[in-house]
Amino acid sequence: MEKNRIITRRDFLKSMARYGSMVISLPLALKYLGLLEEDAYAELVRKYPIPGKYYKRISGRMVRCLICPFYCLLGESGIGQCRTKKNYNGVLYTHAMDNPCIISVDPVEKLPTAHYLPGHKSLTVAVGGCNLHCLYCQNWQQSQERPERLDTVRFPKERVPGALSKKDLKIITYNYTEPVVFMEYILELAHYSRLKGIRHAIATAGYINKEPLKDLIGIAESFTITLKAFDDTTYRRMTAATLKPVLDTILTIKESGRWLEVVNLIVPTYNDDMKQIREMCKWLLKNVGPDVPLHFARFVPEYRLKNLPQTPLSTLEKAYNIGREVGLHYVYTTNVSPHPGNDTYCPYCGTTLIKRVGLRIIENNLRNGRCSKCGRVIPGVWA
């Protein structure tokens, strides 16, 4: 009897091989039988339920995502337009958590921003996916792909403070892809690092519903919103999104008192109509005031618009002049440097306050957020 209970090494290895191979081959077998869809194996590893307030159960296992104005209606295993949300058994999950495809150290000017901590460096974090499908996206390899299919880095919230302190950074910027679609991750990072004095700035297309936007406003100090065009048809044609929700986002951020800058990328033949640009400037002046900086950015052929030329300098200059004529105090030309439109001028006495070459600052004449010559306050986050 005693003898029978002894397990030989051979027996042990045999049984390990048998059960081990069963465990390993189970998902493969399920996949072969069609019971497990192609990338679900990877998804089993990492998925996070999103807060209940961001989606609604419709009927049975159907859910509707409430994060952005697309309001995706998802059946079992359905994936949202943004490629980051998925319905598992009537619960909406995100795949965009702790897995950025880009982590880099950049100047904050890359958002772009001209009045938010000029000359500071930040840690930029981006996760794959986007709810918009801009024809000219310059980061389309990341934005038009599911986050779990990209080459990513595991970067959970616990690692953030350490990573920042190694490079002596105090700011995290969310840029390159669309922060709206990985906002659960942003909120996690922000809540975890709140007590450590870490600041957050977001560059977004602003296609988001009011409730989730308020949550982002709660944690971010600065927003750069890309206003892609000023008429709905062009907006749809260029991005698959609509204009109204973006304008609402701009208004909500302005009302909240957070720092706001607006970018308009001028794409030849799409949104380079000067009448439309004038309308946009007037709307901004009327609704958010003259002190919100407006950047006119040069388009460079990318993605699906490789057939177009880059925006002529003269077009950018015309738009720049219109912005100034209309009465906006801080108008900029972006993606074209050196250019007088890169610099910040005092709207009262005309002094050049910040001189820039590209994303670099070569002279800063601001004194405690005031013009060094006339002493007037220049709006922005300067320290």
Add this chain to the structure above:
Amino acid sequence: MDSKKGWFSPRLMILAMGFLLVGGMLPVPFIYGYETRSLQNVDNSAQEIVSMMKEINKLKHRISFWNLFNGLNLSQDQIEELIAINTEYREKLRESTAKAIKALSESRVSLEKWEQAIRDGNLPEERMRQAGRASHITKEFYQQLKDIKEPFLSRLNNVFTDAQKEVIRGFKPCVVPPTDLRDPIRVGQASSNEYAVRMLKRIRSIPSQKFPSALDRIVDIHADKISRRYRLTDNEIEQERQRMRDFLKKVYYMDDVDFEMNKEELADEFKYKDKVELLREDLRNIQQELHRTQKVRDPVGTSKIVRYFLDPEIIPLLQYRLNLLRSSN
């Protein structure tokens, strides 16, 4: 002996050239014409090559000019002002050369005669005096040219904005413009995934059991490549092998986040820098230091602005661009 040998080191030579170039003391023909000058004495049959080289160098200079020009985004007003300055400068040059031509041709005759005298081993007093005077005349002429330039410098300097001057200062002559001029990094654009970073990522993805042998192979290939490209001693190659081995191990075992946050610096460290490259780095640092001091010593920052933008030959080029600009408006 040793100290004498060390005195005329190539390092010193390059630094000295750098100083001269930065200070704008070498005239343009020296910079663009040195290759042709050495060919001139070869043989008559080389004449065609000499003139071809001259043409090529001129073309290279013009291409460089265009690369710089395209990176400056000059406005219509700025181009018009540059044309006006150069047209005036051309007139002044014409006037003074017309006056100087007689004196210069006399100087040439004097110097030719002096050469003959020296060749024959004679040193006649009179000829010596004439030669001295001739040499003085040429020096005076150079001074005159400098004096003509002088009033244009501040005007020229006022044409450019500070940001444009910054670009001009950092500009190096080139046929193919560097990435920061050709396709500067844009707002909202993820940094270019440059070749070195991609290579490092590939190395990091090697399975751990294969890494030791892969490391040996990579280091061998690297050593072979650099020893063929640069003239290195065995000792230097061995040092570089060790450096690369240590570096790749560091990169391989580095944490993902650390790698991502430091990838630009790592990519830079990955590249082999030979002595010349290190010297260039030294030179760049000295140049930067010089620029800072030059701002005080030479407030108009003349060297490169003058080299590229005070030259009557650019008038038709500017005119061409101005027409293009006008028609696009």
